[in-house]
Amino acid sequence: MTFTERLYNLSVIPVQDPVSRTFSALADPTRRSILERLASGELGVVELARGTALTQPAITKHLRVLEQAGLVSRSRAGQRRPARFRADGLVEADAWMRRAREEWADRLDRLEWHLANWHSPPHVEEAPDA
Secondary structure, X not given: OOHHHHHHHHHOOOOOOHHHHHHHHHOOHHHHHHHHHHOOOOEOHXXXXXXXXXXXXHHHHHHHXXXXXOOEEEOOEOOEOOXXXXXXXXXXXXXXXXXXXXXXXXXXXXXHHXXXXXXXXXXXXXXXXX
């Protein structure tokens, strides 16, 4: 088995933790575009497909991924199943990014302090005849 095959097989392992599901869902530009459109209000599959090259089944698949990540909720209004953006689905990913940002800011502050307080060894000139 080659490295590529192993890497491919890892990509089909289902993601279980909420932060990974959120980032996985947000990694796709089409899904980010759908979320941007849903931020202005709920829309059905037909409205989301309008003006794009995507088919209704493709939109439905993207909505399912967003729903599993907790970023979208869907209701039923007759035969229509409008989707609504759920901002609370971003809370855990936001908390993870905030912790990472704080950790890296702390690391960079310590590096900056270390570099500011680092003194190079004194320069020793060698004798020309040495």
